[in-house]
Amino acid sequence: MSLLSVSDLTVKFAMRDQTVTALHDISFDLAKGERLGIVGESGAGKSITGFSLMNLLSKPGYIDSGKILFEGQDIAGMNDAQMRGIRGNKMAMIFQDPMVTLNPVLTIGQQMVETLQAHRKLSRDEAEQIAIVKLREVYIPSPEERLNQYPHELSGGMRQRIIIAMALLLNPQLIIADEPTTALDVTIQADIMELLLELCQSNKVGLILITHDLGVVSQMTERTLVMYAGRIVEAGRTREIINDPQHPYTQGLINALPQQTLPGHRLKQIPGNMPSLTSIPVGCPFSPRCSYAVDHCRTTRPEPISYGTVRVACHEVNRLHNDTPDQEKQA
Amino acid sequence: MSDMTTSTEPTLMRRIWDSNMAYSFRRNPVAVVSLLIFAVIALSAILAPLIAPFDPYDPAQIDIMNSEYPPVWVDGSESQFMLGTDDQGRDLWSTILYGTRLSLLIGLCAVTLQAFLGISIGLIAGYVGGRLDSLLMRLADIQLSFSTLMVAIIFLAITQAMFGSDTFNRFAVYFLIAVIGIAEWPQYARTVRATVLAEKKKEYVDSARVLGFGPMRIMVRHILPNSLSPIFVISTVQVANAIISEASLSFLGLGMPPSQPSLGSLISSGFDYIFSGSWWITAIPGIVLVVLVLVINLLGDWMRDVLNPKLYKG
Amino acid sequence: MSEAKTNPPLLELRGLEKRFELDKGFLETLRFKGGRITRERRQVHAVNSVSMTAEKGEVLCVVGESGCGKSTVARLVAGLLTPSAGEIHYDGERIDNRTRKAMMPLRSKMQMIFQNPYASLNPRMTIWQSLVEPVRHHNPQMSKGEVRDRVSDVMRSVGVDPSWSKRYPHEFSGGQRQRIAIARALTVDPEFIIADEPISALDVSIQAQVLNLMLEAREERGLTYLFITHDLSVVQHFGTRVAVLYLGAICELADTQTLFSNPKHPYTRALLSAVPQLKDDRPNHIRLKGEIPTPINLPKGCPFHSRCAYARDQCRMEQPKAVHQPDGSLVACHAVEEDWPRD
Numbered sequence: 010m011s012l013l014s015v016s017d018l019t020v021k022f023a024m025r026d027q028t029v030t031a032l033h034d035i036s037f038d039l040a041k042g043e044r045l046g047i048v049g050e051s052g053a054g055k056s057i058t059g060f061s062l063m064n065l066l067s068k069p070g071y072i073d074s075g076k077i078l079f080e081g082q083d084i085a086g087m088n089d090a091q092m093r094g095i096r097g098n099k100m101a102m103i104f105q106d107p108m109v110t111l112n113p114v115l116t117i118g119q120q121m122v123e124t125l126q127a128h129r130k131l132s133r134d135e136a137e138q139i140a141i142v143k144l145r146e147v148y149i150p151s152p153e154e155r156l157n158q159y160p161h162e163l164s165g166g167m168r169q170r171i172i173i174a175m176a177l178l179l180n181p182q183l184i185i186a187d188e189p190t191t192a193l194d195v196t197i198q199a200d201i202m203e204l205l206l207e208l209c210q211s212n213k214v215g216l217i218l219i220t221h222d223l224g225v226v227s228q229m230t231e232r233t234l235v236m237y238a239g240r241i242v243e244a245g246r247t248r249e250i251i252n253d254p255q256h257p258y259t260q261g262l263i264n265a266l267p268q269q270t271l272p273g274h275r276l277k278q279i280p281g282n283m284p285s286l287t288s289i290p291v292g293c294p295f296s297p298r299c300s301y302a303v304d305h306c307r308t309t310r311p312e313p314i315s316y317g318t319v320r321v322a323c324h325e326v327n328r329l330h331n332d333t334p335d336q337e338k339q340a
Numbered sequence: 341m342s343d344m345t346t347s348t349e350p351t352l353m354r355r356i357w358d359s360n361m362a363y364s365f366r367r368n369p370v371a372v373v374s375l376l377i378f379a380v381i382a383l384s385a386i387l388a389p390l391i392a393p394f395d396p397y398d399p400a401q402i403d404i405m406n407s408e409y410p411p412v413w414v415d416g417s418e419s420q421f422m423l424g425t426d427d428q429g430r431d432l433w434s435t436i437l438y439g440t441r442l443s444l445l446i447g448l449c450a451v452t453l454q455a456f457l458g459i460s461i462g463l464i465a466g467y468v469g470g471r472l473d474s475l476l477m478r479l480a481d482i483q484l485s486f487s488t489l490m491v492a493i494i495f496l497a498i499t500q501a502m503f504g505s506d507t508f509n510r511f512a513v514y515f516l517i518a519v520i521g522i523a524e525w526p527q528y529a530r531t532v533r534a535t536v537l538a539e540k541k542k543e544y545v546d547s548a549r550v551l552g553f554g555p556m557r558i559m560v561r562h563i564l565p566n567s568l569s570p571i572f573v574i575s576t577v578q579v580a581n582a583i584i585s586e587a588s589l590s591f592l593g594l595g596m597p598p599s600q601p602s603l604g605s606l607i608s609s610g611f612d613y614i615f616s617g618s619w620w621i622t623a624i625p626g627i628v629l630v631v632l633v634l635v636i637n638l639l640g641d642w643m644r645d646v647l648n649p650k651l652y653k654g
Numbered sequence: 655m656s657e658a659k660t661n662p663p664l665l666e667l668r669g670l671e672k673r674f675e676l677d678k679g680f681l682e683t684l685r686f687k688g689g690r691i692t693r694e695r696r697q698v699h700a701v702n703s704v705s706m707t708a709e710k711g712e713v714l715c716v717v718g719e720s721g722c723g724k725s726t727v728a729r730l731v732a733g734l735l736t737p738s739a740g741e742i743h744y745d746g747e748r749i750d751n752r753t754r755k756a757m758m759p760l761r762s763k764m765q766m767i768f769q770n771p772y773a774s775l776n777p778r779m780t781i782w783q784s785l786v787e788p789v790r791h792h793n794p795q796m797s798k799g800e801v802r803d804r805v806s807d808v809m810r811s812v813g814v815d816p817s818w819s820k821r822y823p824h825e826f827s828g829g830q831r832q833r834i835a836i837a838r839a840l841t842v843d844p845e846f847i848i849a850d851e852p853i854s855a856l857d858v859s860i861q862a863q864v865l866n867l868m869l870e871a872r873e874e875r876g877l878t879y880l881f882i883t884h885d886l887s888v889v890q891h892f893g894t895r896v897a898v899l900y901l902g903a904i905c906e907l908a909d910t911q912t913l914f915s916n917p918k919h920p921y922t923r924a925l926l927s928a929v930p931q932l933k934d935d936r937p938n939h940i941r942l943k944g945e946i947p948t949p950i951n952l953p954k955g956c957p958f959h960s961r962c963a964y965a966r967d968q969c970r971m972e973q974p975k976a977v978h979q980p981d982g983s984l985v986a987c988h989a990v991e992e993d994w995p996r997d
Binding site (some may be wrong): 141195198203206222223225251267268272276279283291 | 859863890934937942
Binding site for chain 3 (some may be wrong): 504542543544547548549550552553554557561562565566603
């Protein structure tokens with residue numbers, strides 16, 4: 010049985026004179042200990058996916074339909090009290106900005122002990138011992154002293170380590186990390202990512218990594234979902250998606266990176282902008298920006314189909330592939 | 341909500357109707373009712389010479405024999421005086437219309453003066469910064485540590501003594517506007533300075549500096565238009581405050597003379613008769629004053645909620 | 655270097671320094687220490703003795719992590735800040751001590767593009783007003799028709815749709831706004847552009863659009879860029895020369911190709927290895943110990959010594975000088991200078 014199984018998840022937002030759909034029929038599975046990347050640009054719905062998985066959507070957003078099965082239980086239908094047993098306990102979330110995730114008026118120790126005691130019957134001393142062990146796991150020097158420090162006394166990288174330690178406190182089965190290093194510097198980001206990967210592997214924790222950085226996804230995950238305008242456009246093994254992307258959007262995203270072009274030459278840009286939620290085009294949402302789009306892309310919405318080992322939501326994926334020079338997979 | 345998809349340019353009215361502000365206004369019954377009441381009061385005040393059956397400034401229309409008639413729903417009333425008459429025999433309904441007009445006029449002009457002083461000082465203090473900023477803000481602190489009424493009472497009492505009551509009465513409107521206007525500028529200056537400090541850090545200001553624009557242009561053309569929201573909010577509250585200040589000063593006998601009735605001086609002149617049974621001379625203008633100030637404050641509250649950038653996310 | 659004497663570089667920074675006072679008022683400088691009140695000023699050393707030049711037509715990139723002073727360098731050059739010490743020369747003339755009036759002719763030659771497209775346009779002005787304002791200001795003698803032509807030309811060349819004119823900035827996405835901001839900078843027909851992280855707030859596919867636009871503008875107008883960024887892959891693509899900044903000081907200054915093929919300073923190496931590559935399937939970088947120290951009351955010696963794996967006593971005592979290497983790069987590191995064993 011998979012750890013997490015999402016099927017046909019649809020999330021809507023009630024705006025003042027209309028309801029917009031932020032996520033359309035999102036479906037994916039995550040095995041125990043598996044690491045999944047969710048890639049997309051801002052507005053693609055990747056953060057909303059993360060929030061929905063934690064059942065943390067706040068008004069005006071709501072889960073319209075679909076199931077989120079976590080260890081066989083449907084999270085989508087749970088109330089707050091039921092969710093509290095899962096959130097933080099079996100599932101933990103790491104947010105983007107380490108500067109605001111920690112409560113500034115409580116010490117690190119108070120926050121960690123509080124989290125532990127909310128879920129387990131532990132004495133203060135026991136809880137502190139666990140906290141110290143966890144802080145040591147994320148390579149925080151002299152953890153005993155850190156317990157008495159306030160968040161503002163620590164640097165950004167240190168805070169993000171502490172947030173990871175807090176996420177791991179109750180030995181969760183799944184960590185959802187929403188752009189965990191975007192607010193950090195490059196050298197610190199690399200350290201944090203390595204730490205996160207190491208912890209997930211050694212503790213057999215599942216990871217959902219939400220990011221816009223394909224390089225990070227490549228380093229960290231086994232499988233990847235590429236999202237565009239609230240839909241999954243391509244899903245499959247990370248290596249295959251990066252080395253041989255099928256969907257025109259994924260291709261565009263990879264080709265737009267400066268590393269993919271000779272220095273000084275024009276980058277291969279994707280024209281246009283991500284549509285806003287209120288004006289998603291009919292047909293394939295990517296069709297206005299897609300150079301392969303034909304008439305029926307603009308009228309009919311493509312359903313995800315299996316192509317090789319990946320699933321792609323594109324009408325023209327066969328033609329696309331035949332256009333490429335190596336034609337080993339003739340239909 | 342972007343209107344990028346609409347091909348035709350929407351008309352100005354349409355844009356206003358579609359704006360977030362208009363939307364939240366339509367959704368807020370308190371604001372709608374307040375605006376309606378305010379509009380009725382303001383319109384009748386502006387149109388007082390047309391609406392009012394009598395002119396309280398025309399001695400020929402005032403007959404002392406008509407004094408202290410009660411409103412029509414009380415026994416012993418005279419049907420031509422709908423709300424009764426005051427101690428001098430003036431029709432109360434007409435007098436209230438004229439009085440509200442004067443109160444509103446003083447309130448608005450005083451706030452305009454406050455705004456002019458406060459915005460200029462706040463802009464300069466916030467934009468230039470440094471010593472000048474400290475100096476101006478300490479000045480504002482000193483000014484704020486005296487209550488408005490105290491400053492006004494001292495100022496008006498001295499001017500009254502200096503010019504004598506006749507001259508004072510003739511120019512009472514201007515004195516009141518000046519004293520209320522000058523006493524409250526720090527409110528504006530502080531708010532404007534705070535917004536300017538926030539706006540000054542934004543990149544469009546840097547961009548204007550890199551383009552070589554002068555400080556005047558940057559302050560007036562770039563920073564000021566972006567600091568208007570809080571100015572609107574305090575303006576409504578300040579108008580209400582100014583009307584109250586005027587009423588209080590008139591009530592204390594330092595404002596409008598009884599011959600030029602404002603709401604405050606009406607309440608004041610009726611006060612002497614309240615125990616002799618002529619309650620209406622004080623009560624009716626009092627109700628008008630309370631309602632007027634209340635609706636302005638309610639509108640101000642609504643506006644603050646809408647324009648508060650922390651609550652409002654476009 | 656020798657022929658540069660006859661033809662001065664377009665931009666030259668000489669020993670540029672910028673310190674910010676942390677304690678502004680007199681009372682804030684007072685400290686209570688060991689039973690007595692002492693006066694002590696804390697300063698942030700944002701930029702320390704930075705010297706570099708940009709030739710005409712070059713793209714000089716300044717890279718570094720947050721707090722390294724790269725944005726301060728940009729703002730100093732743009733004249734938004736005045737240096738605490740050092741000189742800035744533009745086209746052979748000193749510009750850092752000029753009054754606003756004396757700077758005016760330069761303002762149309764030197765323009766800046768900012769990081770945050772959501773804040774760099776005045777939200778209360780329509781796109782057209784924003785674009786026309788600088789042209790009018792710098793060319794008061796121009797007729798209305800000429801102004802309109804100039805602005806329309808620029809709009810066309812950077813892909814700003816004429817139908818956007820009457821709209822306000824909030825109606826546009828980040829990429830579109832950055833396009834408009836670039837158009838605004840180009841309306842005064844500059845020759846030198848300071849770009850402070852112009853693409854870091856944008857999405858990947860939009861970054862490519864904006865970078866292409868800047869490349870085109872460079873080719874068409876012969877622009878010179880001072881490009882501030884933290885993104886090394888952009889530097890590799892876009893820059894002709896790179897200066898790596900750490901705690902306000904230059905660690906390494908080299909041609910892009912030289913720097914990427916043969917980085918010498920330990921910090922440059924760490925920085926390069928930390929960029930996640932598509933081909934990696936696990937994090938693969940040189941680990942640095944510790945974190946960036948604060949630039950308040952800088953330690954003496956090499957600014958990088960607290961995180962450097964090769965640091966010796968000398969590094970803790972003595973600040974390394976920038977030394978020319980055989981391949982033309984400039985490196986400030988004792989280990990490189992004296993060729994200590996590394997790797």
